[in-house]
Amino acid sequence: MVEFFINDQPVQAEDNQTVMQAARANGYFIPYFCWHPQLSVPGNCRICMVEVTNEGQAAGSGWLDIACNMPITKGMRVLTDSEKVRSRRKETLQFITLNHPVDCGICDKAGECTLQDYHYEYNGSPSISREPKVHASKHYKLSERIVLDNERCIMCTRCVRFTREISKSDALGVLNRGDHSLIRPVEDGRFEHDAYSDNVIDICPVGALLSTQFLHKARVWYLQPTASVCPGCERGCTVNIWHRKSEWKLKALDARQNARIDRVTPLENPAVNGPWICNKGRDLAQILGRARADQAMLKGRPVDLPTALASARALIGAARRPVALVSNWGSNEELAAYQQALGGRFTSFVKTDWQPAPGEPVEDGLLIKADKNPNTAAARALFPPLPADAGSAFPADTDLVLVWGEGYSFAQLPPRAKIIYLNSWLQPENGHADVFLPISVMTERRGHYTNFEGTVSAFEPCFASAPGVAHAQDLFAALATRAMAVST
Ligand code: SF4
Ligand code: SF4
Numbered sequence: 001m002v003e004f005f006i007n008d009q010p011v012q013a014e015d016n017q018t019v020m021q022a023a024r025a026n027g028y029f030i031p032y033f034c035w036h037p038q039l040s041v042p043g044n045c046r047i048c049m050v051e052v053t054n055e056g057q058a059a060g061s062g063w064l065d066i067a068c069n070m071p072i073t074k075g076m077r078v079l080t081d082s083e084k085v086r087s088r089r090k091e092t093l094q095f096i097t098l099n100h101p102v103d104c105g106i107c108d109k110a111g112e113c114t115l116q117d118y119h120y121e122y123n124g125s126p127s128i129s130r131e132p133k134v135h136a137s138k139h140y141k142l143s144e145r146i147v148l149d150n151e152r153c154i155m156c157t158r159c160v161r162f163t164r165e166i167s168k169s170d171a172l173g174v175l176n177r178g179d180h181s182l183i184r185p186v187e188d189g190r191f192e193h194d195a196y197s198d199n200v201i202d203i204c205p206v207g208a209l210l211s212t213q214f215l216h217k218a219r220v221w222y223l224q225p226t227a228s229v230c231p232g233c234e235r236g237c238t239v240n241i242w243h244r245k246s247e248w249k250l251k252a253l254d255a256r257q258n259a260r261i262d263r264v265t266p267l268e269n270p271a272v273n274g275p276w277i278c279n280k281g282r283d284l285a286q287i288l289g290r291a292r293a294d295q296a297m298l299k300g301r302p303v304d305l306p307t308a309l310a311s312a313r314a315l316i317g318a319a320r321r322p323v324a325l326v327s328n329w330g331s332n333e334e335l336a337a338y339q340q341a342l343g344g345r346f347t348s349f350v351k352t353d354w355q356p357a358p359g360e361p362v363e364d365g366l367l368i369k370a371d372k373n374p375n376t377a378a379a380r381a382l383f384p385p386l387p388a389d390a391g392s393a394f395p396a397d398t399d400l401v402l403v404w405g406e407g408y409s410f411a412q413l414p415p416r417a418k419i420i421y422l423n424s425w426l427q428p429e430n431g432h433a434d435v436f437l438p439i440s441v442m443t444e445r446r447g448h449y450t451n452f453e454g455t456v457s458a459f460e461p462c463f464a465s466a467p468g469v470a471h472a473q474d475l476f477a478a479l480a481t482r483a484m485a486v487s488t
């Protein structure tokens, strides 16, 4: 450890740390644009200037240097917020905004933009330039997912370094020099295929890189993030699901906007995904926003939930050889509830709810895993996997199958067996089941998933379930009451 001084206070730093790293580790704030804790250090934006003084030297008589690339030395004295530092930051911001359009009113980044924040903290003045701003391309399409506003770009090169150092696609670069510099994709289209491309939207410190899905859809202050887990593969990345705040509920326009996923962003978790997620995680609305089933049925005939439950209980009570296919999208709590309530009554196997979709990246060395289900590890800790050969799973006298979740064709079930089906989505199989019970999805309840490395992550509810939809955990308890009574 090395002792040095920040704002005249002694602090400890690791050997080889920079002033930026040591200051952050000790709770001191230094602004930055181009620096990112997971990327190399280009030192190009100069906003992180600090003043370095000798012992006994007054503030204002030291020298200025960038904190992000300055190694700590023993006894060093750093001032992070002196008059000299604030004056240089103001000059730096005046330079950076010479050609920036300052169109915050229509910019998706407004409310989350560090340039906006630093401008109010350190500058606050209109542009000092008498020259007209240099205009550049607006809405330049980098890929189907991302558009670039070159006028807003401050050339921090974070996006370029991300594709070189993290996603390894080498898909972005800087074209031309000086105030003609432009971020451009490599012309072979590889940015389109970068499975992590949307992370550049998050790390762009300004509103230059924008999601086409989210563009002009909502101001961020109308939205709230709810901590959740991506169910897209067994990595189980920690994410924030953004949805409309209840106080900003729309009353006149399409009310479905009040209960939809507006965007998904990473929630930094060093134990699982660091600060990144893949593009599939961004697209959770496509998985969780599918048409929902909210009507219990008996062979396709709509009934209320208590009637459907009574029929399911009767089937369970009468069955001689019941088999269950357990969902690997069920939460730890639901799996435990199933095991406690029905695990002793059914021969249970874990099925695979989701297979890789055509064209989907199957696995890589960064985050994406081949198993496209969130809770296989926890499910298989309780029950064996479903054998590939259906004959081994279903003995000839199987007379009842409980299917929990999607992904298993009814055509593979024993033809004479009765079927109890628990599912969340509007699918043709629902009407073919003897008893169909609509269940909630993860954005409507609280729970935990265990990823392939054994890390347990929590998810929280974002929306209320529709009337007629039940939580699987409650259904298992309700089904057990009578089933046990019948079997004793
Ligand atoms: S587009 Fe954003 S991340 Fe990329 S260089 Fe410009 S400001 Fe930086
Ligand atoms: S790596 Fe897997 S868990 Fe993480 S965001 Fe992508 S699909 Fe979701």
Ligand code: FES
Binding pocket: 031, 032, 033, 034, 035, 042, 043, 044, 045, 046, 047, 048, 049, 066, 067, 068, 069
């Ligand atoms: S953050 Fe240090 S130069 Fe950009």
